Amino acid sequence: MCRIPDCRVFHKVFNTFREGGTHPSAHVSSEGACKQNMEEQENILDMVQRSRTTSTQRLSARIGVSRTCVWPTLHEEGLYPFQPQPVQNLHPADSAMCLEFCHWLHIKRQLFPLILFTDEVTFTCNGINNTRNSHRWSHENPHGIVETNFQHHFSINV
Numbered sequence: 570m571c572r573i574p575d576c577r578v579f580h581k582v583f584n585t586f587r588e589g590g591t592h593p594s595a596h597v598s599s600e601g602a603c604k605q606n607m608e609e610q611e612n613i614l615d616m617v618q619r620s621r622t623t624s625t626q627r628l629s630a631r632i633g634v635s636r637t638c639v640w641p642t643l644h645e646e647g648l649y650p651f652q653p654q655p656v657q658n659l660h661p662a663d664s665a666m667c668l669e670f671c672h673w674l675h676i677k678r679q680l681f682p683l684i685l686f687t688d689e690v691t692f693t694c695n696g697i698n699n700t701r702n703s704h705r706w707s708h709e710n711p712h713g714i715v716e717t718n719f720q721h722h723f724s725i726n727v
Contacts, residue, residue, distance in 0.1 A: 605638055613642045621705045643706065650704035653713040 612632050616623060625643075629636045643649075674680065705713055 605634065605642065609634055610642050613639055614646055617643065617648060617706050621707065647708045648706045651707055651710050652704050656714045
């Protein structure tokens with residue numbers, strides 16, 4: 570469910586831009602900043618060390634701090650969330666079928682103008698495969714991949 574901001578929020582943003590030319594968040598004082606003790610920071614880093622795929626929401630709920638306090642701790646440690654790249658799991662017999670399809674499409678060139686390439690989502694008999702919520706906290710991009718077997722199971726692209 571989407572939360573609609575109160576009209577006072579828009580008035581405050583408008584007035585701040587008009588008076589100072591900056592966004593209201595630029596005026597946040599150090600009093601509004603997240604204050605954490607060393608134990609909370611160590612707990613956050615310990616949880617991430619144990620499970621590199623845990624979310625900031627889960628971290629904040631288990632430790633009892635806000636998510637806006639979890640992010641700076643992770644960033645100060647040099648940790649960033651990297652998403653795995655979904656790739657098709659190919660088998661040795663698949664290359665012949667792919668080559669056959671390419672030859673067929675090359676012969677049927679009149680089909681190219683009829684193909685519309687857009688963003689898509691794949692629905693499978695196992696559900697929707699959404700990797701946007703999957704991530705791994707790391708100092709450097711691990712270039713992780715998730716192999717899928719769409720060609721060997723029922724699926725439909727929309």
